[in-house]
Amino acid sequence: MNDVSLGFIFLDALLINNFVLAVFLGICPFIGVSAKFSTAWRMGVSVIFVITVSSVLAYGANALLVALNAQYLRIITFIVIIASTVQLVEMFIKKSSPALFRALGIYLPLITTNCAVLGVALFQTAREYSFAQSVVYAIGSSGGFCLALVLMAAIRERLELSDVPPTAQGTALVLMLAGLLSLAFMGFAGMGGGS
Amino acid sequence: MNPRADLPPSGRLIRLMAVVSLLCGVIIVAAHKTTLEPIRRNQAAISRENVALLLPGASRQIAYGLTPAGEIEILTGDPAGREHFLAVYDQAGSLRGIVWEAAERGYADLIRGMFAYDPEGQKVTGFRAVELKETPGLGDKIGTDPGFLANFRALDARLNQVGDGLANAIRAVKHGTKKNEWEIDAVSGATVSSRAVGRMLDRSARRWTPVIQRHLDRVRKGH
Amino acid sequence: MHVHATIDPQDTVNQDAFLDGLWKQNPVFVQVLGTCPTLAVTNSVSNALAMGAATLFVLVCSNVLISLVRKLVPKQVRIATYILIIATFVTVVDYVIKAASITVYKALGPFIALIVVNCIILGRAEAYASRNPVGRSALDGLGMGIGFIIALLCLGGVREILGAGTFLGYPLFGPGYQPWVLFLLPPGGFFTLGAWLLAFNAWKRRKEKTA
Numbered sequence: 001m002n003d004v005s006l007g008f009i010f011l012d013a014l015l016i017n018n019f020v021l022a023v024f025l026g027i028c029p030f031i032g033v034s035a036k037f038s039t040a041w042r043m044g045v046s047v048i049f050v051i052t053v054s055s056v057l058a059y060g061a062n063a064l065l066v067a068l069n070a071q072y073l074r075i076i077t078f079i080v081i082i083a084s085t086v087q088l089v090e091m092f093i094k095k096s097s098p099a100l101f102r103a104l105g106i107y108l109p110l111i112t113t114n115c116a117v118l119g120v121a122l123f124q125t126a127r128e129y130s131f132a133q134s135v136v137y138a139i140g141s142s143g144g145f146c147l148a149l150v151l152m153a154a155i156r157e158r159l160e161l162s163d164v165p166p167t168a169q170g171t172a173l174v175l176m177l178a179g180l181l182s183l184a185f186m187g188f189a190g191m192g193g194g195s
Numbered sequence: 196m197n198p199r200a201d202l203p204p205s206g207r208l209i210r211l212m213a214v215v216s217l218l219c220g221v222i223i224v225a226a227h228k229t230t231l232e233p234i235r236r237n238q239a240a241i242s243r244e245n246v247a248l249l250l251p252g253a254s255r256q257i258a259y260g261l262t263p264a265g266e267i268e269i270l271t272g273d274p275a276g277r278e279h280f281l282a283v284y285d286q287a288g289s290l291r292g293i294v295w296e297a298a299e300r301g302y303a304d305l306i307r308g309m310f311a312y313d314p315e316g317q318k319v320t321g322f323r324a325v326e327l328k329e330t331p332g333l334g335d336k337i338g339t340d341p342g343f344l345a346n347f348r349a350l351d352a353r354l355n356q357v358g359d360g361l362a363n364a365i366r367a368v369k370h371g372t373k374k375n376e377w378e379i380d381a382v383s384g385a386t387v388s389s390r391a392v393g394r395m396l397d398r399s400a401r402r403w404t405p406v407i408q409r410h411l412d413r414v415r416k417g418h
Numbered sequence: 419m420h421v422h423a424t425i426d427p428q429d430t431v432n433q434d435a436f437l438d439g440l441w442k443q444n445p446v447f448v449q450v451l452g453t454c455p456t457l458a459v460t461n462s463v464s465n466a467l468a469m470g471a472a473t474l475f476v477l478v479c480s481n482v483l484i485s486l487v488r489k490l491v492p493k494q495v496r497i498a499t500y501i502l503i504i505a506t507f508v509t510v511v512d513y514v515i516k517a518a519s520i521t522v523y524k525a526l527g528p529f530i531a532l533i534v535v536n537c538i539i540l541g542r543a544e545a546y547a548s549r550n551p552v553g554r555s556a557l558d559g560l561g562m563g564i565g566f567i568i569a570l571l572c573l574g575g576v577r578e579i580l581g582a583g584t585f586l587g588y589p590l591f592g593p594g595y596q597p598w599v600l601f602l603l604p605p606g607g608f609f610t611l612g613a614w615l616l617a618f619n620a621w622k623r624r625k626e627k628t629a
Contacts, residue, residue: 004300017304023458023604024457024458024604024607026454028451028537031453072224075508075509076219076502079501079535080501083498113537113540115532115535118531119528119532122528122531166623170619171615172615172616175612175615176608178608179605179606179609182608183605186605189302203492208492208494211490212495215502215503219503222506222507226509227509234513234520241520326524331581331582331597331599331602
């Protein structure tokens with residue numbers, strides 16, 4: 001069905017159709033966890049990890065559902081997979097690297113409600129990506145989420161030093177900044193689309 | 196205090212989850228079964244509507260797919276999900292034209308379009324954007340701009356000598372520089388989207404025109 | 419830990435369960451929940467309406483069912499049960515929209531399925547439906563759902579009027595209007611919601627000052 005190159009899928013998911021700034025997925029953690037740079041990049045890395053693992057599992061589960069002709073169970077299957085992936089990743093990190101677990105610990109459970117995770121699973125299915133395409137897409141889009149989160153955290157740390165009118169503090173300001181970032185990312189559109 | 200002290204027996208938990216899952220399964224399957232027929236009707240209606248706009252006077256259509264051996268076969272049931280083209284017939288039963296669907300990456304997202312093809316004159320006679328998420332006011336003009344759509348009134352799609360591809364590659368050229376019958380005059384300000392339509396048409400025409408011409412007799416009779 | 423509602427159920431009249439969601443506890447403007455669909459599908463009023471109606475349906479149905487089974491479900495598996503129930507109704511609404519109109523279905527795309535992770539729904543299940551009777555839970559779902567629709571319409575209206583010069587597809591300003599296309603694009607979504615929140619903040623501060 002589609003023969004889109006892996007490089008283009010990656011670029012597209014990372015920059016052109018950035019998950020946060022163009023597709024509007026994962027806005028809640030983007031607003032909630034972007035106050036400090038150090039927590040933002042940890043959250044970003046955990047999300048890359050979880051999205052990649054759950055994308056692989058979702059690809060397998062979808063193939064199984066198609067084989068059984070039971071596509072109507074797709075949404076419920078994906079959400080169960082994501083919830084269990086988060087649990088598994090949490091247990092795995094706890095066993096294999098306690099230091100990393102201490103750093104990421106509290107962010108992992110939050111990821112279940114991150115719509116970007118379900119978004120990747122749904123989009124890769126809707127676009128009929130192959131296995132390799134799905135994995136590249138998962139890494140690209142979660143990388144894009146991480147990028148947007150880290151950029152926003154860096155901006156917000158700077159803002160701490162400036163004098164913001166009280167009415168504009170909080171979420172309203174973050175959304176305005178996100179709008180500017182999104183405007184900047186629109187410049188990537190058309191990249192790789194042929195001259 | 197032992198945190199597990201107040202945990203109910205796992206047998207009860209499992210039984211409860213099983214009941215909940217069963218209930219959910221019943222609701223989902225019921226919804227799926229009752230909406231199956233309306234969804235199929237909707238899809239067929241939209242497809243017929245698009246075909247009627249591309250080829251006015253269409254009254255009947257047959258979906259042809261390809262066998263692994265390269266022969267054509269009539270697809271019964273829902274042709275979506277399989278590569279196919281539609282042979283469209285008028286009231287009298289004679290072949291009105293061919294319609295196929297194609298997709299290509301545009302500026303923002305995938306563009307899906309339908310093309311009408313006249314196998315007798317070997318010309319593309321129409322284009323409709325079925326799915327379009329290009330920039331509003333610029334890229335989405337490829338679906339509405341009358342000047343752009345006029346490109347597809349009689350676009351040259353002749354086969355080459357051997358009959359395995361197009362004589363001339365179809366492509367979109369910058370607005371106002373169209374010189375040949377097989378070129379598409381791009382919408383000014385939407386060159387990337389226009390070129391995507393050009394690539395989409397070139398690729399799908401390369402795919403289908405040799406097949407259609409090879410089996411034209413069969414398609415004319417509709418069997 | 420199963421926290422019981424801090425307020426005595428007798429104190430609140432049914433009306434509050436409904437009215438709170440509309441404005442005072444508006445899920446988008448006050449609680450800032452469900453931001454993703456609020457931004458993603460509000461580039462036209464009709465999309466906003468369809469998304470709002472779908473969410474309202476899921477919210478009411480899952481609130482009712484969760485309230486019905488609230489006494490049977492042990493707290494250890496309650497979140498898993500809620501998610502199963504919510505995913506079920508989202509699947510139902512997905513099929514219903516597809517059967518009603520393919521055009522709307524394509525416009526909303528995967529965002530219908532993403533209602534599952536809309537925090538408003540799980541939030542209401544946990545905070546309200548799991549500890550209130552069926553009737554009141556249904557009203558709460560209705561109020562929150564309509565509040566969500568109001569918020570979506572506030573965004574969709576501004577974005578469609580400025581970005582396309584139309585409302586529900588009807589041209590408003592005549593052919594001379596040059597649409598402010600930016601508002602249909604992603605940055606416009608952020609700017610519009612940001613502006614609404616600014617307005618809400620300003621209104622709240624003024625009220626606090628006069629109080």
